[in-house]
Amino acid sequence: MTGLHLTVTTPMTVLVDEQGVQSVRAEDASGSFGILPGHTGYLTVLPASVMRWHTADGSLRYCALRSGMMTVEDGNRVAVACREGILGDDLPTLEAEVEALRAADADADRRERVEQMRLHASAVRQLMRFLRPGQTGSGAAQLAKMMQDGEGS
Numbered sequence: 001m002t003g004l005h006l007t008v009t010t011p012m013t014v015l016v017d018e019q020g021v022q023s024v025r026a027e028d029a030s031g032s033f034g035i036l037p038g039h040t041g042y043l044t045v046l047p048a049s050v051m052r053w054h055t056a057d058g059s060l061r062y063c064a065l066r067s068g069m070m071t072v073e074d075g076n077r078v079a080v081a082c083r084e085g086i087l088g089d090d091l092p093t094l095e096a097e098v099e100a101l102r103a104a105d106a107d108a109d110r111r112e113r114v115e116q117m118r119l120h121a122s123a124v125r126q127l128m129r130f131l132r133p134g135q136t137g138s139g140a141a142q143l144a145k146m147m148q149d150g151e152g153s
Contacts, residue, residue, distance in 0.1 A: 004037055006053055008063055008080045015063060015085045020056030024078050026070060035078055042072035048101040050094045051080065063087050064094040066101050 003020035024035040068082025
């Protein structure tokens with residue numbers, strides 16, 4: 001059979017396993033791109049986006065992806081492994097779902113940055129307490145004593 005063999009998988013299921021696909025359209029960090037039969041080997045990371053493809057009978061199918069990896073092998077095998085995928089026929093609904101996924105990912109990134117900054121500030125405060133000069137038992141006093149002892153011997 002001519003055409004592409006397209007598979008889309010999640011950790012829990014195979015969403016698509018279709019032979020004879022005429023073309024695949026997806027997007028990565030560099031923008032939108034297409035895959036046709038005979039395409040050279042390819043590997044890319046897919047962000048939250050809607051992938052589309054033309055089936056053997058020419059109908060258009062859609063899958064909303066929550067990030068993943070796409071590989072093209074032997075010019076006729078396209079495989080997508082994603083965290084989550086939603087099949088559908090209504091493009092506007094799937095695009096709205098992708099926007100919600102992107103917003104959720106951006107919110108999670110913001111929360112992670114805030115937590116990282118909080119941990120960093122806490123570590124700096126601990127270092128400042130440890131190195132505060134003039135305190136008995138402080139790291140700075142201990143370091144000064146060690147240096148004096150080392151110079152005296």
